Amino acid sequence: MTIRIVHFINQFFAGIGGEEKADHRPEVREGAVGPGIAFKEAFGEEAEIVATVVCGDSYFNENMAAAVDEVISMMENYRPDLVICGPAFNAGRYGIACGAVAETVVNRLGIPVVAGMYPENPGVDMYKKSAYIIETSKTAAGMRKAVTPMARLALKLARGEELGSPEEEGYIPRGIRKNQFAAERGSKRAVEMLLKKLEGEEYTTEYPMPVFDRVAPAAAIKDIKKAKIALVSSGGPVPKGNPDRIESSSATKFGKYSLQWLDDLNPGNSETAHGGYDPVYANEDLDRVLPVDVLREMEKAGEIGSLHEYWYATVGNGTSVANARRFATEIAKELNVAGVDAVILTST
Amino acid sequence: MRLEVGNILIKDIQFGERTEVKKGVLFINKDELAQVTGADDLIASVEVYLAKPGEEIRIIPVKDVIEPRIKVSGKGGVFPGLISKVDTVGEGRTHVLKGAAVVTTGKIVGFQEGLIDMTGPGAEYTPFSKTMNVVLKVDPVEGLHQHEHERVVRLAGLRAAEYLGRAGQSVEPDHIEVYETKPLPEQVKEYPDLPKVVYVYMLITQGLLHDSFFYGVDAKQIVPTFIYPTEVMDGAVVSGNCVSACDKNLTYIHQNNPVIQDLYERHGKDLNFIGCVITNENVTLADKERSSNMTAKLVEFLGADGVIITEEGFGNPDTDMVMLCYKIEEKGIKTVLITNEYAGRDGASQSLADSTEKGDAVVSTGNSNEIIKLPPMKTVIGYPEVADIIAGGSDGSLAEDGSITAEIQVIIGATNEMGYGLLTAKAR
Amino acid sequence: MVHVCTIVPISLTVGANRIVPAVAIPHPLGNPSLGRDDEKKLRRKLIEKALNALQTEVSGQTVFE
Structure with missing residues (x-):
């Protein structure tokens, strides 16, 4: 045809x-x-x-x-x-x-x-x-x-x-990384590359170092005592049992969880889904990753306006920049609609 | 320091009356091996299986792979500080059962353990589909803390490897390799016209399933230090991690460190391999700064002209690697980095979490996020259901027919950052 | 937004504008070796620093030590 x-x-x-x-x-x-x-x-x-x-x-x-x-x-x-x-x-x-x-x-x-x-x-x-x-x-x-x-x-x-x-x-490389098996193992390629670099001969790096975007800083918060503050984390803090089954690595999704009725995180109500660090300390007391306890106290004492009623979480372990960008866009949109003034983003 | 490594080529493994090597066949007394492996009050059960290249076998979740070795002469024993006394090793003669490997499996400790397929598409990505594997399914007693669980299984694997290695003690090796690096002033004088090269050997050290051990000490507690390359051939460095299965430096790969081997290959011809500096990848910024500062200082102090730096893991360890690269290049010493990539399943994202323009010579060992479909296997040793939760797997990775669709991240050694394999990634 | 994280170099590389250095990767806002009260005090201090960062005008990437 x-x-x-x-x-x-x-x-x-x-x-x-x-x-x-x-x-x-x-x-x-x-x-x-x-x-x-x-x-x-x-x-x-x-x-x-x-x-x-x-x-x-x-x-x-x-x-x-x-x-x-x-x-x-x-x-x-x-x-x-x-x-x-x-x-x-x-x-x-x-x-x-x-x-x-x-x-x-x-x-x-x-x-x-x-x-x-x-x-x-x-x-x-x-x-x-x-x-x-x-x-x-x-x-x-x-x-x-x-x-x-x-x-x-x-x-x-x-x-x-x-x-x-x-x-x-003859096409211009798209920057899409694709796996293939080379003729020599990586260590041998490294030795060859080093010898060339030492001799001042030409060589080609197998991965040019990455470049990341920049964004203009947001304006400062005028009155923190009136501000609604949201918690977002890439450290994998999730309700006990990881209800959305966020992956331990290479996350394809984020979760949105209610903070209503929660004043403190503990092993009974929360855990980490992150597979990239020793989870023992986070699982003992998840406030170490997502500081709900202190922010609640500050809210009650009037030190901040309010704590947004949802927290957002994903796992930043081996997660692609493309996925992270997509999560951020969606989360930011929701936070905007909810009238959130500022975000504390915690990472592990 | 001079080490003779005597390789006894193992063509087959079988269970037998006694553990011995006869005409290239390793016979194993199953009960005795199980007994040695399980000699710990915290171990409830040990099962022994054999898995050979080409067989329809999947092993999951794999914790570590270890090569059976034994000291024949010279100080100390294998895996000093863990199952032998802390003598300095790396001298004399060591025998290796080349082609055989101990693979440990059992209940999952965390998220990080991986799998080995002995045939099919997955087999191409792991070096351990090509070894004759003695698989030990080790399960601990109930109620053990995760850190203890990891330690108990790690030591059991080392004991098994030493036990099997002993079968090669008085066997005449098929061939002997000699490796030697002399004390610094002599080594420099031996090849005065060749560029002096140091290997900067990064070890992940971040807690549960993210630790490495150097002469028995948890390497997060060390400051970077100089070692003779031959020390690791006797098990001075042991893996206690599965950072992700694909980029864990297995104990087997430490014993057979390919960078050390390939530098020795050119030693005295194109370069002068004067030694290694081991350094760690800790969880605080101060530790990262301190370790990279000290490594850069040591490399300069040794008079290196060039270094190869190998990373272990990804994400925050990218920062350790970038700091090392930057600080060493600042001293006018040339660097080459070996790392894997996390470019997303479609390969379109940035591959590293950190960056430096000084990193202009990088060897890539492949994109760990690439998806692979692994067909079902006749036999599964271990616990296949963990495919859904290990790093690189996701909910639904394990299909009803037993096939697994996941990132190559789940395959043991797939993107090893010491460059043990052939895999790489290219821009398309 | 303020980014509370341990590995500040990564935050700088990927482009955060307000950065507060945290304690350690597995426990950015805590320290298990302290007693409960002291640990909470430490957490409060970090949050105060983060709130202060949010109230400060910045023209480019800024680390609030």
Whole structure:
């Protein structure tokens, strides 16, 4: 069966016009248009470009949410097996449009996407995790060179074949960590790497050190005696019996538990679900992880406004940053709705 | 210090009348082994099983794996300070039943124990699907405190390994490896033109199922210290942890530390392996600062040009590793780190909890969060239901048909951070 | 938000803005080697420090020793 492909390009590559036509609204045309002709040749009999969706760069970037919806629904009508975006080379707005379409296609239609961009195109950093982006030259002079690996990768993905390394396939590494068995054991690779480093020879680290986001600090609390304070913890404090069965490592969920009627945590009412530290002390007295006793006393004495009636807990042991970010987003949303002013987050 | 390690190749294990090695077969007197293993008032029962490569056997929850070894000449006995006197070991001759291993299992102590599959996809991830395993299911008396439970089973495994090792005492080894590191001034003089390399050997030391022992002392109580590499070959370092099953440095792997072996491999050719510094990973910031400061100072004091640092565990120990890397690099000494990754099941998250730009040479031993499906096995030794609660498992990991779907974190030694295995992770 | 945690370097690396150093990983807000009353006093002190951090304007990452 022929693989059905929909191609996404901008107004310039569709031959509509340059900057003066950049507000062109999404439209769909049957078959291959512009660079699609070169793809058609590369695919031969195996795949067919059934439609091309065109959108102006300015229109897309100024109306991102609406434009994405329009583009995707046009694509959907053609029941594609795969989508190709660009190549966008070093055109920034075109790259972002390609990336946004690619990400949405993957999430909404659940089919693979191949895009093409110059590594410094801002679309690369924004969307490389979602789509395979083939590395291209800066300008459209490199069209031929871009089409060959894009078409080859597209066919492989559509057939569900195993991919080679980013270098072999020509795509920009997405930063997705994937296990594989190496030819030599880790200790031997370490010795080799050290010898190279000592000699001043070139070597490649197997894991570039991570970089984390930053957020602006929140404003200070004006009157703590009126503030509603919530407790959140990654130390795994849960009611006795771990009712949500939060995992001891690599948590996939968080729990929300009522503090009503609780003035003190003890082995009768609570425990830790965390598998990454010696649990004996936490299980003896969970206030050591989640300081309910002291905060209750402060609440009664009027030293704080109130203690929020729920605490939130997860296990921060081997839990991915992606999961942690998702928990935080959901917890923050609920705390906002509940009118919580400040959070004490405890970690083990 | 010079140690001859005589390897007696074990091709098969069988139960027999007496415990002995004959033509590469280890015969085991089952009752005697059970008796030696269970020689502790706190042990209620010991069962002995054999598990060989390729057999449809799953062992769960595994606590430790130990290699049967025995001192033939030189001071002291194996596992000094625990089951032998605290003599300094690492000299003379030691015999090894190469290919055999003691595996301890029994009721779960905490969340951290793991599993070994002798065949199937899981077998590819654990080094102990390739050894002839003498499996000891050791259960303690009722009402034992968790810390005691861990200790009792740990010592039972060591006794069993020594008992089996004794069968090799007067057997002629198939081959002998010689390892030698001399006192520092002599060692430096021996290869004056080669770069001097020190191995920084991190031990997890955080309490229940997170402890390591050095000559019997709980390593959270040590300050970093210098050792000859051969000391660990006689059991100077013993594992009391299952930090997570995948990144626990099993006692077997301490005995066969691959970094030490691979550094010796190049010793006198490309580098001058002048020794090891062992350090701990404690639970307070002050301890972490102190231990990393002292390690950096020791490494400098020894005159190292380069070091290999191996981590044990993940999460807060990433900070110990990052501090060591930063402080040692600050002294102008080159570092290479070995660590595993926790990049999430989809591999899309940051793999470490801490970071330093000085860490520009890292060996990755794989993403522990990757999911694996382990088919059911004909025989399960131990308690399969713990698959739902051990680190890397989750509610429903164990299916009704006996298959287990979990992270490779549950597999013993899967992402060992001494680099014992071939696994790595790459950016895709 | 104030982050009460033992391993301050991790908190700094991952980007918390208000950080209060805690006691030890297995018991950030306690110390089993103290008596019950002393341990609670210690916990109260840490909470007071955390509340103080919440009431302090900061322009970037700040550790409240």
